[in-house]
Amino acid sequence: MxxxxxxxxxxxxxxxxxxxxxxxxxxxxxxxxxxxxxxxxxxxxxxxxxxxxxxxxxxxxxxxxxxxxxxxDVPEPRMSEQRSRPLPVSAREMTLDLCADEQKRMVPLATAIPHADYLPLRQIQQSTLWAARRGLETLDYAFPGKESFRRQIAQRMATLGVPVAPDDVLATNGAQEAIILALRAVTQPGDIVAVESPSFPGILQALEVVGLRVIEIPTHPSEGLSLEGLQLALEQWPLKACVVVPNHSNPMGAQMSDLRKQQLVSMLAAADVPLIEDDIYGDLFHTGERPRPAKAFDHADNVIYCSSFSKTISPGLRLGWMIPGRHMASARQHKYFVNLATSSIPQLAVAHFLEQGGYDRYLRGARQHYREATARLRSAVARAFPKGTAVSRPQGGFVLWVQLPDGVSGTELFRRARSENINVAPGLMFSTTRKFENCLRLNGGNPWTERIDRAVIRLGALAHELQQAD
Amino acid sequence: MxxxxxxxxxxxxxxxxxxxxxxxxxxxxxxxxxxxxxxxxxxxxxxxxxxxxxxxxxxxxxxxxxxxxxxxDVPEPRMSEQRSRPLPVSAREMTLDLCADEQKRMVPLATAIPHADYLPLRQIQQSTLWAARRGLETLDYAFPGKESFRRQIAQRMATLGVPVAPDDVLATNGAQEAIILALRAVTQPGDIVAVESPSFPGILQALEVVGLRVIEIPTHPSEGLSLEGLQLALEQWPLKACVVVPNHSNPMGAQMSDLRKQQLVSMLAAADVPLIEDDIYGDLFHTGERPRPAKAFDHADNVIYCSSFSKTISPGLRLGWMIPGRHMASARQHKYFVNLATSSIPQLAVAHFLEQGGYDRYLRGARQHYREATARLRSAVARAFPKGTAVSRPQGGFVLWVQLPDGVSGTELFRRARSENINVAPGLMFSTTRKFENCLRLNGGNPWTERIDRAVIRLGALAHELQQAD
Missing domain, CATH: 1.10.10.10 (Winged helix-like DNA-binding domain superfamily/Winged helix DNA-binding domain)
Structure with missing residues (x-):
């Protein structure tokens, strides 16, 4: 509100x-x-x-x-076309390159990492000091998660229309690990999994880790995953799971309506294909009410819910969670096998922060920051980039998806920008194919500075150069 | 000394x-x-x-x-025989059961988790409070590891004869994750990997996660991995890695001599098979000097070193590290793909604790505790168990390997003990075959109490009953 x-x-x-x-x-x-x-x-x-x-x-x-x-002046990007066959996922090392040390001095428009100014530093510090004084609780082994953390998560899930018990919650090292555990619980190597397209690179990496093949489903820049595209894929391929970010999917920031979420959930339940939901941006909606997760419409225990605090409280905590439902036994076992448990202190600190009510107060400010910052970046791109550029209009989160005019290579723009110490994410990171070659993702979560302003103007000039060379 | x-x-x-x-x-x-x-x-x-x-x-x-x-009265256990073919690793859920919540009220003789009395609670609490006050450093994203932590690890590695730079260190969620990253760096699913036998169950789980097949190499209860057995396996099978715990391997506590470590390292280098070394118990030697890791004898950059603080400072931190050598790029990428980074606060806290010199002071006391506690448990088992029982004589760490007389089932003893609220680890957890069916692993790391004393006497009585029924 x-x-x-x-x-x-x-x-x-x-x-x-x-x-x-x-x-x-x-x-x-x-x-x-x-x-x-x-x-x-x-x-x-x-x-x-x-x-x-x-x-x-x-x-x-x-x-x-x-x-x-x-x-x-800038329309939203076009929806991609349906692909015709499953592809293996491999060689995604470019994502790693974007966050390497040597990139830290560049203008930070590449990674979807929240800016330090928008993190609740003082509050989480207080909660960490509180947690550090817990004594033995901080040293013992938190499998499958600290009770206080799981209880707070259960309380939050209830407010989202997902009533669960603390025992239904599994603590994870971020949402990335949760998605991998979910995939391991419901697939075997070589299976085919459907994802949005463009897709969050972490999801493609998760598929690579588990050895899966991918079907990319066209995704509308504001309405989200194409249900028609998904239906087509369900008819054509023996899908074993579908990974979706219904609320403000990275990179486009789309938000599926409740109706479309319901349709998604029932379509997959009817096909007996588990839905793995990543709700990591759900708390960062820009206007209106907190969007409900797809899990809130799940009457068949067919949705595995995954999320984390990496985009809100802090990426350095590495703290996420999942609600695996009937796949809990399998998810627990895989968690135990890969690293036994999630670190205790971050769980105790976040549980305390949530219990004190600090999280919701903090979110109100963060949401407004991100909303204004992304709108401002959008305007700046619209002014600086050549005619024919399209830019997503995210309804949450803090990244923008930029579609360059036909014939302008996002990869080449990425390379030239980098040589000028401006870091952006090239479109080909967001697919196993080259279909987003003319796209870029920009991080809109930074405070607006002269340096960023100049960088966007320079990016636009480089895009103009590439267009003229075309 | x-x-x-x-x-x-x-x-x-x-x-x-x-x-x-x-x-x-x-x-x-x-x-x-x-x-x-x-x-x-x-x-x-x-x-x-x-x-x-x-x-x-x-x-x-x-x-x-x-x-x-x-x-x-109790000899050391016999060495197992050579197996003849590689086996897939699967269905290891029993290990999970041993540390489930409902087991927490039992007499804790099953898991190899250090007792709270022997953890440096006060010191690590001080260091965590210090870390929590670091501000932004605690919130930002620690990939591939906090510089202060990696520097402290590099300093410790130098004292072990492994001179590395901070950049050569990758922070992980415990040694378990390090082993998995090492396996992913050097193998493909379906490959064959050699391990000690009996083997630490976590290593078998790591092999299962990566989809590998295993060759179990006979291991001597005090001298460690049989080099003759390994040579035979190298001649027979296209091994892609060998995972060894040269210092106080769990469950037997053997310590390979420097000479045998050298032979192991050069044998594997000659065969171009990477050695993955788990040194998690190295700091908990019982007598003499800190044993050197195999990595100290590695002139061919063929050893991937893995360790953690889970057996010393605290299992709840979930903090380990690895020295991947020439496999750093691959290990980094896999780390990033599975969960991006290791939580920042534990790294800062442990770096501070190490820097203050508290760790070495703490270790002196812990080593003596574990040495006395395991000797005491060994004596109690020797008194209580039937003739024909053999017990390992660990040279470090805090677990004992008990070989029951022929015909006495460790699995049945485990079941009966559990019905009386005594938790032990049955031998079949330590192999993919049933060859350790007549064995048990006992946690000797607890302070000696009347309750433990009674539990060991009761275990001995149950073993007598099973022997008579045989």
């Missing part, structure tokens, strides 16, 4: 996007708007600043605010 | 084991011994108590100390 000025900004933004206020037009004066929305003048001024940050307004001295309308 | 009374106790123990003092014989008086060893009377009294704790002496009121000689 957010604070009042955000609600006003949302409504103004809708009016701009609907064409009520057009490109270049001056907005009504602050007094008029204050009357129109029945709010104070200072609320209107805050809403103006918010829309300016999102890139929808431009302030001109002594003249007021003018509509800038970046959105109309 | 340890304190003076321990040196005296060691020498007395050798005299007893060599038959200089025989079963039932009274030791010379304290004054005579004090002269003989050129030490004080109080040192002799402490040495007496130590040997009593180890089960070699019995105090009789007003008469002095008498030799009890448990050692002569």
């Amino acid at each position: 957010g604070v009042l000025y955000n609600q006003v900004a949302d409504q103004l933004q809708e009016l701009i996007q609907d064409g009520v206020y057009r490109q270049g037009e001056r907005l009504p004066g602050v007094r008029a708007l204050a009357r129109q929305f029945s709010v104070s003048i200072s609320t209107i001024l805050q809403a103006h600043q918010t829309l300016e940050a999102r890139g929808f307004l431009q302030a001109r001295e002594r003249s007021g605010y003018f509509v800038r309308l970046p959105a109309a | 340890g304190v003076l009374y321990n040196q005296v106790a060691d020498q007395l123990q050798e005299l007893i084991q060599d038959g200089v003092y025989r079963q039932g014989e009274r030791l010379p008086g304290v004054r005579a011994l004090a002269r003989q060893f050129s030490v004080s009377i109080s040192t002799i009294l402490q040495a007496h108590q130590t040997l009593e704790a180890r089960g070699f002496l019995q105090a009789r009121e007003r008469s002095g100390y008498f030799v009890r000689l448990p050692a002569a």
Whole structure:
């Protein structure tokens, strides 16, 4: 829901996007708007600043605010086409390269790692100090998870419409490990698994670790996985699992509607194909209410829910969890086999942080940061990149998916940018095929700085150069 | 070397084991011994108590100390025979059962988990508090490991004769994960890997996770892996790796001599088969100097070194490391794929603890505890179990390997003991075959209590019952 000025900004933004206020037009004066929305003048001024940050307004001295309308200039990316056969997943080392040490001094537009400014440093530090004083509890062996952590997760899951007991929760080293444990529980090496396309590279890596083949299902930039595409794949191939990020899938930030989630869940239940749900961005929705996970619509115990705190509290904790349902025995065994248990101190610290209510307070601020930061980056890309560029309009999370004009290579842009110390993620990381060769993923989660601004302008100039060379 | 009374106790123990003092014989008086060893009377009294704790002496009121000689009554277990073909590894869920929640109220003789009394609780708590105050360092993403942790590990490795740079160290979630990463780096599913036999169940689980086949190499209870057996396997099978615990292998506690380690390393280098070394018990040697790892004799960069602090500082940290050598790129990539990084706080805490010198101080006490506790358990087993029982004489660590008389089933003893709330590890967990069906592993790392004493007597009585029923 957010604070009042955000609600006003949302409504103004809708009016701009609907064409009520057009490109270049001056907005009504602050007094008029204050009357129109029945709010104070200072609320209107805050809403103006918010829309300016999102890139929808431009302030001109002594003249007021003018509509800038970046959105109309850049459409959302096209949906990819259906592929015809399963492919093995291999050689995904490029993802590793993006987060190597030597990249740390570059402009950080590549990785989907939250910026330190947006992490709840002070609060998690307090909770870690509390946890460190627990004595023996910190040293003993937390398999299948600390009771206090599992209880807090169970409480949160209940608020998402997924009532589970603490014993239904398995603590993991991040969501990545949870997805691998889920895949191991329901597949054998060589099996075929369906994923979104473009796909989060970590999911493709998980498939590679388990030795699986992949079918990439076209995914709409705002509506998410194509159910028609999935139905086609179910008819054609003996799928053994389907991995989906229904809420703000990385890289496009799409959000499946509740209706589409229900359809997804029942379609897979009918086909007896387990759904592995990754909800890692669910808490970082930009507007409205916390979207429900697909697991909330799971009446057949056919959804394995996976998530983590790596995008919210801290990636350094390496703390995630899963709700494996009827696959608990298998998931527990695999967890025990791969590394026995998840570190105790992070579990105790996060349990304390959640119990104190700090997490929800923190999320309210983080969501607004990410929403404004991604909108601002979107506007900057729209201004800087050549005509024909399309940019996703994420409904949560903090990454943008950029589709370059036909013939402009994302890989070449990545290479040239890197030689200028700008780090971006090339589109070919997001598929086992080369179909996203003309795409880029940008991290929109950074605070806006002169350095980032200059980097986006430079990226746009490089894209122009590549287009002219084409 | 340890304190003076321990040196005296060691020498007395050798005299007893060599038959200089025989079963039932009274030791010379304290004054005579004090002269003989050129030490004080109080040192002799402490040495007496130590040997009593180890089960070699019995105090009789007003008469002095008498030799009890448990050692002569129980030989060391026999070496297993060579197997003839590689087997797949599967269905190892029994190991999981041993550490399930419901077993926590049982007498804890099953798992090789250090007892809380022997962990450096206060020190690691101080270091964790220190780490928690590091701020951002605790939240950011520690791939491939915190610099401070890797530097401390590099320093320790240098003292073991393995000079490496911090960049040569990869932080892992315990040694289990390190072994899996090493296996993934050098094998493909279906490959054949040689292991000790009996084998630490975690190593068999690691082989199962990676989808490998196993050749079990006979292992001597005090000399370790049979080099003749390994040579035979190398000639017969296309081995792709060999996993060995040269220092105090679980379950037998054997220690390979430096000469045998050298032979092992050069034999495998000549055959171009990588050696994966697990040195997790190396710091818990009972007498003499810290044994060197096989990696110290590795001139061909053919040994991947794995270890962790789970047996020393705390199993709850889940903190290990590996020195992958020329396989670093592959190990790093696999680490990133399975769970991205190891939790930051445990790394910072352990780095601080090591830097402060607390670890070595702590180890001196822990080694003595484990040495005395395992000797005491060994004596108790020798007294309680039927004739024909053999017990390992571990040179480090804190587990005992018990070979029951022919025809007595360890699995049945495990079942009966469990129904009486005594938890032991049945021999069949330590092989993919049933060849250790008449064995048990006992955790000797607990402080000696009336409850444990009674449990061992009861285990012996159950073994007698099974022998009579045979």
